[in-house]
Amino acid sequence: MIKKFIAVLIFISGTSFSQAQNNITVENIYTMPSVNSPVLSPKGDKLIYITNEPGKSNPQSLILLDLNTQKSETILNTGSDPQWSPDGQKIALRANLNGKSGIHVLNLNDKSTKFIAQINNSNHFLGHSANKNYAWSPDGKSIAFVSADLSSAPTVDPSAPKVIERILYKSRTSFSDNRLTKIYVANLENGEIKTLTQDIYDSHSITWSPDSKKIAYISNHTADPDANYNNDIFIVDIATSKIEQITKTPGTEHNPNWSPDGKYILYPATVRLRNTKDSSGEDMKLYTYEVATGKITCITQNLDERLDGAKWTNDSKSYYFGFPKNGKRVLYKGTLNSEIITPIVDENASVGRPTTGGNKIAFTKSTPSQPNEIYITSNEGKTVTQITQLSTNWLKDKTLAKNEDFWFQSHDGVKVHGFIAYPANVAKGVKIPVIHRIHGGPHGAFGFSYTDINEILVANGYAVISLNPRGSSGYGQKFTDGTYQAWGGGDYLDLMAGIDYALEKYPFLDANRMGVTGGSYGGFMTNWVVTQTDRYKAAVTSASVSNLISFYGTSIYPDLIETEFNGMPWDNYSLLWHFSPMAHIKNVKTPTLIIHGENDMDVPVTQAEEFFIGLKKLGVPTKFIRYQNEGHGFTQQKNRLHNNQQLLAWFNQYLK
CATH class of the missing domain: 2.40.10 (Thrombin, subunit H)
Incomplete structure (x- = not known):
């Protein structure tokens, strides 16, 4: 009995005694240190950045590196989003210091800190590219910042009935607090804070004019900003608070950047009438606004790439x-x-x-x-x-996966890109199980970057195939538009063609032991895949869409369906139902694990509930794991760990 019990444990964990002890695991992956937020000093002689080293008593550190001497020092054990003062003598950062949370300034000469302003949060969703940022004035005398106006929404008794009157009454993980996001300026000499935008619209994504007299920013001043995504660029005068709208396009402008000489404002934008705050199907271009004349010019018209902003050179x-x-x-x-x-x-x-x-x-x-x-x-x-x-x-x-990329021709001759990660020491003649990962979006993309889950799966004896079917970004606008009005159309055929190609190219892949998984749109596609084929022996679907019609009215992204399917659902009912996995759920035979955050408002948990009940009624092996206090992407390490453990156990159960 003891020997049998040990064997079961080995099987479930996906490891064996012969494997090296230095594999990456679902547990040790969270001990890996990381770096982020590098910022060069104005002269380029120093660099600040943030490190995170789990397991240390002070895991987060703000590091100052002298690039001339290569000496580094820890100057704070807290903070985020560091920014140099124009003279290179101070560093501003967001932090909670001495019981005060907000913007602080660190003086490098004596290492003293000074509290500048509190930043109040609004959970109201303005779009993934909305930058609730802060910035030094070029003369170093002020700091402008984006913060919520606490007086813009009354305090509500959480137990009282909710009276809802706006379209975007939800935030990403709860209900909107309805607080307006405004622009403020803190005077560093006298400590006074001035409210610059005192209208009824959310304002964000700020950039200073080089003379420190104006700020350009993003806002939506249409009659009902909840009903569209028509952001424009505005300029506010610091002295008078006078606001001027400088773009009036049907498209969406993002994150302006004022040139050092003051002549231009550079920004990315779209031009289509329909757009979404989620995963845009339209690749943005870069534009300039000439301050003196108001002339707007697209400076990347002939560049068929997905651009999202730019950084000026000093000249x-x-x-x-x-x-x-x-x-x-x-x-x-x-x-x-x-x-x-x-x-x-x-x-x-x-x-x-x-x-x-x-x-x-x-x-x-x-x-x-x-x-x-x-x-x-x-x-x-x-x-x-x-x-x-x-x-x-x-x-x-650590023992790392072997990574390769490949290209293949899809069913209609379109060239599609794919990636594979697999154990480096696969013996000749051995067959290993395969996990097919599907990315989100639909306009996301896999690429040449480190991926935790790939390493975990490969360490447990799997090969991982990741494909970029039509709809993926980074392959031109026509390719990105490949899922327009057809989620589960050409992209599904690309995925199947890619798997067929990989099985032929890599003879160690076991076609009889394949699993499929994805999150968000990748979860939608996982659901779609198991309704269209039974070639996969197990599936794990996360934060997934199962019903495009009910998704429209419950998600914070009604504009996603309007954009991707060119109109309102009541005008496209048959099309939306056709491309809903729920419409074809009777075809499912694949054992499916369903994972969802209960506070997910991007893709509400009701989408998972619909698919789970359908599978249970049909007798398909399934399990539904709901994570409390989690949204679209888990923030708690214990839940990320549990999620990966459950995913691995599910695939081990059906593929090993």
Whole structure:
């Protein structure tokens, strides 16, 4: 009996005594240190960044690195979003210090801190690209910040009946607090705080004019901002609080950036009449607004890439920008007076947003075998130096997956990109089980970056296939539009063609032991897949959509259905029902684990409930795990750990 019990434990965990003890596991993955938020000083001689080292008494640290001497020091054990003062003598950051939460300024000369302003939160959802940021004035005398106006919504008795009168009455994890987001300016000399935007509209995504007299920002001043996503750019005068609207387009503007010479405001935008706060099907372009004339120019008209912002060079003649490209995230340089773009970092990696100072550019970079580390170049990418080694050192004694990418032709000849991760030591003639992961969006994409769950699955003897079917971003606008009015159409056929190709290309993949999984849109597609084929022996669907019609009225994204299916559901009922997994649930034979956060308002838990009850009524093996106090993506480590353990156990049960 004892020997039998041990054997069962080994089988369930997916490990064996012969395996190395240095595998990545569902438990130790949360001990890996990480870095984020690198910011170069104005002269480029210093760098600040944040580290997180789980297990330490003070896991989070704000690090100051002198790039001339290569000496580093921890200057705080708290804080986020650090920013240099224009003179390079101080650092502002969001933190809770001495019982005060908000913006603090750290003086590097004596390491003293000063509380500047409290930041009040609003949970009202303004869109994934809405930047509730703060920024130093270029003269260093003020800090502008985005904060909620507590007086804009009365305090409500939580036990009282809810009287709802607006479309977006939900936030991402609860009900909207209805607090307006406004722009404020704190005077650093006398401590006074001034409210700049005193209208009835949410304001965010601020950028200063170089003379410190004005701020450009984003707002939606239509009759009912809940009913559309028509953001525009506005300018507010600091002295008078006078507001001017400078764009009046039917599309959506995002995150303006004022040029150092004051002549232009650079911003990404869309032009289509319908857009969504969630996963936009339209690839944004970069535009300039000429301050003196009001002229608006698209400066990337001929660039068929998904752009999301840019960083000016000091001379205001050029800009750095990143974008997804064939599974990579690259960093390029463009110029205002020409359509020529120059690669700074274009390799099989994922490059983060750049920060500049002096002649240097700093950024984070991840590859399939390495999580984010910080890199710097002083000659625009000709040589690049790795600055941090935290995750690199942690992984030195770990057994990592072998990663490759491949291209295949889909059913109609369209070329599609895919990735595979698998154990490096698969013996010849051995067959191993396969997990097919499906990304969210629908306009997300897999790529050349480190992925925890891939490493966990490979360490447990699986191969992982990740495909970028039509609808994925980074392959041009036509490809991104491939799911328009057809979720589960061409993208599903691409996925099946990709699996067929991988099974042929990699003979160690076991076609008889395949599982499928995904979250959000990947969860929708997982549900769709098991209604269309029984080639998979197990499925794990997370935060998934199962009914496009009921999803429309319960999600915080009614605009997603309107955009993706070109109209209102009552005009597209038959089409929406056809592409709903619930319409085909009688076909399901695949054992399916359903995972969902109970506070998810992106994809409400009712979507999981519908699919679960349907599967139970049909007698399909299924289990439904609901996570309390979690939304669309889990924030609590204990729940992330439990989620991965359950996913692994489900696949082990049916595939091993």
